[in-house]
Amino acid sequence: MQIQPSTQSPATLRFLAAISTGTIQLGFTLFKLNTGPLNESVRPVEHRRNYSFASSTVAVLRRQSFLIRALGGGIHHKVDSTTGSIMQETEADAVSIIRAITPTLDPTRHKGQAGRIAVIGGCREYTGAPYFAAISALKIGADLSHVFCTKDAAPIIKSYSPELIVHPVLEESYSVREEERKQVSVKVVAEVDKWMERFDCLVVGPGLGRDPFLLDCVSEIMKHARHSNVPIVVDGDALFLVTNNLDLVHGYPLAVLTPNVNEYKRLVQKVLKCEVDDADAHKQLSSLSKQIGGVTILRKGRSDLISDGDLVNSVSIYGSPRRCGGQGDILSGSVFLFVCASVAVFLSWAHRDSVAADRNPTILGCIAGSALLRKAVSLAFETRKRATLTTDIIECLGRR
Numbered sequence: 001m002q003i004q005p006s007t008q009s010p011a012t013l014r015f016l017a018a019i020s021t022g023t024i025q026l027g028f029t030l031f032k033l034n035t036g037p038l039n040e041s042v043r044p045v046e047h048r049r050n051y052s053f054a055s056s057t058v059a060v061l062r063r064q065s066f067l068i069r070a071l072g073g074g075i076h077h078k079v080d081s082t083t084g085s086i087m088q089e090t091e092a093d094a095v096s097i098i099r100a101i102t103p104t105l106d107p108t109r110h111k112g113q114a115g116r117i118a119v120i121g122g123c124r125e126y127t128g129a130p131y132f133a134a135i136s137a138l139k140i141g142a143d144l145s146h147v148f149c150t151k152d153a154a155p156i157i158k159s160y161s162p163e164l165i166v167h168p169v170l171e172e173s174y175s176v177r178e179e180e181r182k183q184v185s186v187k188v189v190a191e192v193d194k195w196m197e198r199f200d201c202l203v204v205g206p207g208l209g210r211d212p213f214l215l216d217c218v219s220e221i222m223k224h225a226r227h228s229n230v231p232i233v234v235d236g237d238a239l240f241l242v243t244n245n246l247d248l249v250h251g252y253p254l255a256v257l258t259p260n261v262n263e264y265k266r267l268v269q270k271v272l273k274c275e276v277d278d279a280d281a282h283k284q285l286s287s288l289s290k291q292i293g294g295v296t297i298l299r300k301g302r303s304d305l306i307s308d309g310d311l312v313n314s315v316s317i318y319g320s321p322r323r324c325g326g327q328g329d330i331l332s333g334s335v336f337l338f339v340c341a342s343v344a345v346f347l348s349w350a351h352r353d354s355v356a357a358d359r360n361p362t363i364l365g366c367i368a369g370s371a372l373l374r375k376a377v378s379l380a381f382e383t384r385k386r387a388t389l390t391t392d393i394i395e396c397l398g399r400r
């Protein structure tokens with residue numbers, strides 16, 4: 001792989017380090033990077049570098065150069081009020097990014113090559129959130145969508161949709177005796193682990209709840225995912241977990257945090273030891289990301305702000321004034337599918353030593369996911385107005 005270190009951003013270098021020190025999930029194929037059987041997706045990266053890129057066609061090149069152009073535009077320089085240094089912020093050309101990283105529907109592919117994803121979430125209280133995240137990823141184009149939830153939540157989630165593969169494996173404190181906890185925890189982690197290498201991405205947190213035993217098990221699952229270099233989107237209650245255990249994601253280039261207003265406030269208070277400063281939102285987001293070792297953060301709000309500590313991107317496409325619960329869950333579902341897609345694109349670029357290799361794929365995934373959700377929200381609101389619900393928005397995913 002020919003990479004010029006001097007041309008890579010810190011985030012890109014972290015990402016490259018991750019893919020060169022271990023294995024990375026390549027089951028998700030955007031440009032037929034992996035045309036072999038399932039177990040080829042867990043080969044060491046050394047082997048994968050030998051894959052032929054002959055299948056990269058003119059159409060692929062056209063899409064790549066389209067994306068390079070899309071990413072190149074719209075960068076504005078902003079002066080940092082305290083240091084006087086120049087920071088960059090970008091209103092991303094999100095629609096172009098979506099067009100460029102969305103996998104084409106290719107008749108030569110087999111099931112799984114457009115994404116196998118898993119949601120870790122769903123407990124007694126919350127069954128809607130994991131469903132929204134998992135079904136959104138499927139609707140956008142993933143082939144297989146798994147949900148790992150508690151035993152109580154599983155039959156309910158299954159009843160919402162026959163499309164989802166639901167694993168009733170998580171346990172809450174009330175169902176496990178004190179003396180059994182260690183043994184049960186090992187079993188829970190093993191149940192998820194046996195699937196881990198098949199997944200292109202995990203989203204952890206929608207509807208997870210805050211049961212301490214369950215969160216301990218989820219910490220272990222996240223450590224295993226990180227060890228296997230599986231991208232992780234951290235949302236909902238997993239943000240509560242991570243805020244109190246920053247090491248779970250610190251310095252992991254394939255982690256994306258998607259905090260809402262409360263979750264962001266808790267992160268800022270814990271990490272930066274201050275209050276949220278909306279007057280200097282870009283700088284604060286960038287510092288927060290840097291302090292957590294450059295993980296990508298998508299701060300949800302009127303404009304979604306996205307940073308890995310280097311550059312702040314914003315997505316401000318108009319959505320709607322309706323703030324019904326569950327929209328963030330759709331967002332985590334779309335972000336994690338697009339993160340898979342951008343990682344695949346990135347690897348093809350990295351191989352080519354292209355100028356576009358200097359892009360953090362998790363940032364692209366966030367921009368695409370945010371824009372797609374906002375567009376769907378606006379379409380749903382056009383017809384449903386005040387009565388718009390999350391299920392109406394899911395119906396509009398991917399529509400023009």
Ligand SMILES: NC(=O)C1=CN([C@@H]2O[C@H](COP(=O)(O)OP(=O)(O)OC[C@H]3O[C@@H](n4cnc5c(N)ncnc54)[C@H](OP(=O)(O)O)[C@@H]3O)[C@@H](O)[C@H]2O)[C@@H](O)CC1
Nearest residue numbers: 126127128129206207208209210236237262263325326329
């Ligand atoms: N249809 C569904 O199934 C949906 C389910 N959803 C799921 O709900 C979960 C929470 O997500 P959310 O967005 O309400 O969390 P957030 O804004 O941090 O908190 C708001 C306020 O509530 C409080 N609070 C929360 N949990 C608490 C607890 N266990 N015990 C006590 N307090 C608690 C919290 O208090 P604080 O932590 O600030 O003290 C704050 O004041 C998450 O799993 C999400 O995915 C949503 O996705 C929507 C659709």
Ligand SMILES: Nc1ncnc2c1ncn2[C@@H]1O[C@H](COP(=O)(O)OP(=O)(O)OP(=O)(O)O)[C@@H](O)[C@H]1O
Nearest residue numbers: 260261300301302304319324325326327328329331
């Ligand atoms: N004030 C706002 N104006 C416009 N769009 C917003 C606003 N706040 C949030 N959004 C949009 O709604 C999406 C969901 O954000 P929200 O803050 O509702 O997440 P959440 O609280 O995690 O949702 P959930 O109920 O699914 O947990 C974001 O992607 C963002 O684009």
Ligand SMILES: [Mg+2]
Nearest residue numbers: 236260328329
């Ligand atoms: Mg949420």
